[in-house]
Amino acid sequence: MIAFLTLCYFGLLAVLVWLKVLPNTLWTWLSTLAWMVLLFIVLFIPMQWGAPAGPARIMTYTVQIIPNVAGPVLEVPVEPNRPISKGDVLFTIDPTTYEAAVEAAQAQLNFQETRLKQYEQLASTAAGTKFQVEETAARVKQLTAELEGAEWNLKETTVRAPADGYVTYVALRPGQRVVTFPLQPAMTFIDTSNKIVGVHIQQIYQRHLERGQKVEIAFKTRPGRIYSGKVEAVFQVTHESQAVTGGTVPAAEIIQAEPFFVRIHLDDPDTNLPAGTVGTAAIYTNSAAMTHIIRKVMIRMESYMNYVIPWL
The missing domain is CATH 1.10.287.470 (Helix hairpin bin)
Structure with a gap:
């Protein structure tokens, strides 16, 4: 997204230079670097907590008969x-x-x-x-x-x-x-009566998440379509936080910051979405609202890119 906005800025510079509104100097073209730094500081860093994104997956219950x-x-x-x-x-x-x-x-x-x-x-x-x-x-x-x-x-x-x-x-x-x-x-019975939409959000952004916040999801199986929803729950536990009873002393392991699991309720659930469908979800928090438009554009771009790039 930074590259796209920078190209737009560069194109605008070229037009202004051609119209002789701006001088054709080295400093005019070097302003592109300043533009990139400004975008990064003002928009893209705040966007990480103002509209955090993460991988989404549709899950369902499996019943052993x-x-x-x-x-x-x-x-x-x-x-x-x-x-x-x-x-x-x-x-x-x-x-x-x-x-x-x-x-x-x-x-x-x-x-x-x-x-x-x-x-x-x-x-x-x-x-x-x-x-x-x-x-x-x-x-x-x-x-x-x-x-x-x-x-x-x-x-x-x-x-x-x-x-x-x-x-x-x-x-x-x-x-x-x-x-x-x-x-x-x-x-093995696959229960399709109640599907779960889960998103992984990094721990550093967890403090900005609240129940009821708006969500947009772009699924791989539905290119070009955006699903809207709301945060239903933010799980206050991760896999590494479990203390399992055993007969041995726990081994020392490298501690990593696992993402938190966020459950999403879709406003218009599509019953044809199969379990295992993956995508990208964006959660619009109450912080840095000015960055939400950038995330909206990015997730829509990703949705259309799903037509041609299956592995991203």
């Missing part, structure tokens, strides 16, 4: 990378043993309910004891709870999508046995 019951898989109707809605079936587990458990619990419950009625009638005629009634009533409650658990297990043989999204890399096939072990998920 681990069934609540174990058993052989009967059907996997879901297709990889195809959008599905919350509640759609991901896969089904053979329900035979769980159906049998429900039937057994229901039979025991029916039997104990019949016995309870009989004991209550006997107790009312003094032919039975109150203890038999109370014992059978407790058994009925226990079997009712066992039946509810068995029905819940049976319901969990159909594994459904926890949210809107899609499943990627579907390796699960009918006949495979799935387990409830946390370290062995059956598939």
Whole structure:
């Protein structure tokens, strides 16, 4: 941007010299250097905290699908990378043993309910004891709870999508046995119902950031378009600040100033923006407002450069 403004200034000098408004001397042309220094001091240094910029990325939640019951898989109707809605079936587990458990619990419950009625009638005629009634009533409650658990297990043989999204890399096939072990998920579900837009801002500018400040983002996947938003949160923690419990003394490492993570809320979120989309975000703080126009021009220039320069 400094080079662009300097070229504009140089072109203006050339016109003024050609019109003989300014003399064609060495000092006239050396004023270009003074112009560059002035731009750097007055505009570009304050712009770093008045409108800080940083890399942006769209992230989403990844859910490891681990069934609540174990058993052989009967059907996997879901297709990889195809959008599905919350509640759609991901896969089904053979329900035979769980159906049998429900039937057994229901039979025991029916039997104990019949016995309870009989004991209550006997107790009312003094032919039975109150203890038999109370014992059978407790058994009925226990079997009712066992039946509810068995029905819940049976319901969990159909594994459904926890949210809107899609499943990627579907390796699960009918006949495979799935387990409830946390370290062995059956598939990976990508939750697209809630995307996160995050920006990394260097620590030196963190003191100028506040919630609600305006943001503009130029994404690589949408060249020539600027997305507007607001600062939703400034995380007051970095990766290096974690104190992880362990059995060894922490090793001495070189301390570096990690950037802070800033969460952005887009004013008009584009649901077609895929997770992993990167770009550049500019945050317009309450400081050095005169530099905001320069940052606006720079981020728009970058947005159009995304048409031809894919790696920047």
